[in-house]
Amino acid sequence: MLMLMLQSGEPYFDSCTMIIFFLLIGRTLEQLSKSRVMDLTERLSGLAPSFARLLKSDGTEQQVGLEEIQEGDRLRVHPGDSIPADGIVIHGETEIDESALTGESLRRHVVPGSRIHGGTTNPIKVIEMQVLKIGRETLLGQIVSLVDQASETKTKVQQLADRVASKFVWIVLGLPALTWIYWYWTVPGEHSAWLAAAVLIIACPCALGLATPTAVLVASGLASQRGLLIKGGDTLERIGRVNEIVFDKTGTLTSGSLNLQKVIHSPELSEEHWLPALCRLESFSGHPLGDALIREAHSRSYLIPNQLPDSHHVHPRMGISGRINGLDLIAGTRKLLEDQGVQNIPKKGNYSQSLAEMRVETSVDRKWAGTLIFEDVPRKESLHVIRELKKLGIRVYLLSGDRQETVQSLAKALEIEATLGAMLPDMKIRYLKELQSDGKITMMIGDGINDAPSLHQADVGVAVHNAREISIDAADVLLTRANLESIPELIRLSRIARRTILQNLCLSLGYNTLTIPLAMIGWVNPLLAAAAMAGSSVTVVLNSLRQKKQIPA
Structure with a gap:
């Protein structure tokens, strides 16, 4: 093309074709890298069924599209059907296959009152459910959104690289012009145009532009395969610099499957009168106590009401209150009941407590x-996870709203030295701020509504499996599997990704630094320049893909 414009020499169209071919190689590999995450998004979106079975008032069912479902609708799910939305089981019991959504191979037994998520599968029995969340508000919808955000958000390193690349454009334009002027006056003729073209091609900062996105996309895909949904590349970068991790207790380090050991009821009120209604109210709090209550109610063959609560209020670290089935219920600490004006509460010393x-x-x-x-017991993997985090040089804290003695007992069993109990949400935030003021990079791991402020305050917030929606919104990372062993993997993956990004930047900048002078002095022709530029892009992409070998499957 330059020969035609200058009307001198023979136009070598085969050379032009090869130059374009080499230039497209880097672009093609970039798209292949991005497609890994795009394929994941498509697979996740495909978990949702195309229709739902809506129950009418006369008990018959009608097939409707997902866009027609409303919150509060009653649906019937047949064996083999995918759950169309997030909701709660109101009739029947079955085993739910959540492997496609969370990676867990074991099925989860659900009964009336149990929460179920859209995108999971009902393989065994017919159940009826009431819809609580639809569309983007479901857990599946939020996971898809997190994957999308991971490919769109830029890290600080990438933002710096983009600024460098934008300034580099003027260098890319200026150096070929200077090369052409020098060689035109030194050796007049077509030789100067060829050398200017070589400099223009070889100075293109394509590899610099690929350095961060490819590493982030590959790392995000690896994290997704391990049940880790990261909101953005900037979060991935911060995780690698974390040196302090703060755990919540209930439902995070503990199993979340509390067991109801005993019910001490008032002589005036049998538990049959109020326990089923309390089970229904607790199911909306998202606290593990709700699951324990539901299991106990079913073991006693109590009938749990189906209707939604007339009112529902969560008192952080203290309990819940609300009205359902004609009963004004309060459940929580002694102080909560006293503040609400409850009379005749037994004294603390009446019953022993371990x-x-x-x-x-x-x-x-x-x-x-x-x-x-x-009774609350630690997760079976908690001690191993704490030890692994310590091997990574991370200091671990345990902050909980439970009483200090209970928290210290768990901390001792899990070898956690720094622990505090009776912590209100605002106290946790102040503690995190103190750590941050000392230059620490903090990660908060929690699950409940009361953890949301702390998840937002921490440099990195992690919501564990089955966390409440508000915690998912506040967190930067979502665990889709009910296992904490992915936390050390997350730290290792992030550190490898940060190291890969720096390697890519060094490779791309080193390529430009070494090859531009060679092109300016006439040692590189345009065809070789195109091959070298494509080679730098290929090298960056292959180095990013190398993360797969560094992280065991």
């Missing part, structure tokens, strides 16, 4: 109804 127990006082219509005594 360190592993958790007591919940309850009231009906402002009268003490009973005491629920739960």
Whole structure:
């Protein structure tokens, strides 16, 4: 083309074709790298069924599109059907296959009152459910959004690279012009145009532009395969610099499957009168206590009401209150009941309490109804995870709203030195701010509604599997598997990704630094320049893909 414009020499169209071919190689590999994450997004979106079975008032069912479903609708799910939306089981029991959504191979047994998620599969029995969340508000929808954000958000290193690349454009334009002027006056003729073209091609900062995105996309794809959904590349970069991790207790380091050991009820009110309604109210709090109550209610053959609560309020670190089935219920700490004006609460010393127990006082219509005594045990992998984090040079903290003795007992079992109990949400935030003021990069791991402020305050917030929606919104990372062993993997993956980004930047900048002078002095022709530029892009992409070998499957 330059020969035609200058009307001198023979136009070598085969050379032009080869130059374009080499230039397209880097672009093609970039698209192949991006397609890994795009394929994941498509697979996740494909988990949702195309229709739902809507239950009419006369008990018959009608097939409708997902866009026609509304919150509060009752649906029937047949064996083999995918769950169309997030909701709660209201009739029947079955085993739910959540492997496609969370990676867990074991099926989860669900009964009336259990929460289920859209995109999972019902392989065994017919169940009826009530819709709580639809579309983008479901867990599946939020996971898809997180994957999309991971490919769109830029890291700080990438932003710096983009600024460098934007300034480099003027260098890319200026150096060929200077080369042409020098060689035109030194050796007049077509030789100067060839050398200017070689400099223009070889100075293109394509590899610099690929350095960060390819590493982030590959790392995000690897994280997704391990049940880790990261909101953006900037989050991935921060994770690698974390040196302090703060854990919540209940539902995070503990199994979240609390067992109701004992019910001490008021002589005036039998638990049959209020426990089923409390189960329904607790199911909306998202606290592990709700699951324990539901299991106990079913073991006693209690009928849990289907209707939604007339009112529902969460008191952070203290409990819940609300009205359902004609009963004004309060469940939580003794102080919560006293603040609400509940009378005749037994004194603390009336019943013995071990360190592993958790007591919940309850009231009906402002009268003490009973005491629920739960037992909470650590997850089986918690101790291993804490030890792995320490090997990575990370200091671990345990902050909980539970009483200090209970928290210290768990911390001792898990070899955690720094621990505090009786922590309100605002106290956790202040503690995180103190760590950050000392220059620490913090990660908060939690699951409940009361953890949301702390997840937002921390440099990196992680919401564990089955966390509440508000916690998912506040967090930067979502664990889709009910296992904490992915936390050390997340740290290692992020550190490898940061190292890969720096390697890519060095490779791309080193390529430009070494080859531009060679092109300017006439040692590189345009065809070789195109091959070298494509080679630098290929090298950067291959180095990014090398992360797969560094992280075991």
